[in-house]
Amino acid sequence: DTAVSQTPKYLVTQMGNDKSIKCEQNLGHDTMYWYKQDSKKFLKIMFSYNNKELIINETVPNRFSPKSPDKAHLNLHINSLELGDSAVYFCASSQEAGGYGYTFGSGTRLTVV
């Protein structure tokens, strides 16, 4: 069983479109995250949710909207996609906020054309 699963794995879309990435974890963790890894490979946190509540919202355009229907799921919706949104998006989870070690999903490679 995959501990943290993201879908889709690859996403190619045109500028201006709206897309969603889904994430689910079966580890029973309380906290989930979205990270963005750009072309320079720098991993930067975007959002953090603890038990369905938003606890970290870094400086991210408001075109990005996370949604956590329950503590096992954290989805990311992106409106009006731009070329600069092309990156790999990683979902992760941990037992508690900032807790010991994160488990990452395998990533969603988003390409905006």
Next chain:
Amino acid sequence: RKEVEQDPGPFNVPEGATVAFNCTYSNSASQSFFWYRQDCRKEPKLLMSVYSSGNEDGRFTAQLNRASQYISLLIRDSKLSDSATYLCVVNEDDMRFGAGTRLTVKP
């Protein structure tokens, strides 16, 4: 100033070599520290935690110097399979990642 800074690399070493990576962090209130490994086109995976007293896991040794806000990772007897990007990670309210140091071990 970046929160977590690492040697930019890349490091290209022969099999069997010893290689060391360094990392500095800016927030003196940081509580815990880790090294992650990321293979090409894969997700980061926890390699080891870093404890104040230093800790070892097989060929890997991690050190922490809180006074200097400095973390290191030493890899002894490098294997081809050690080729990857090594990410220094500092836990504040959430995990802050360094940009990573790329290691290539060659035959």
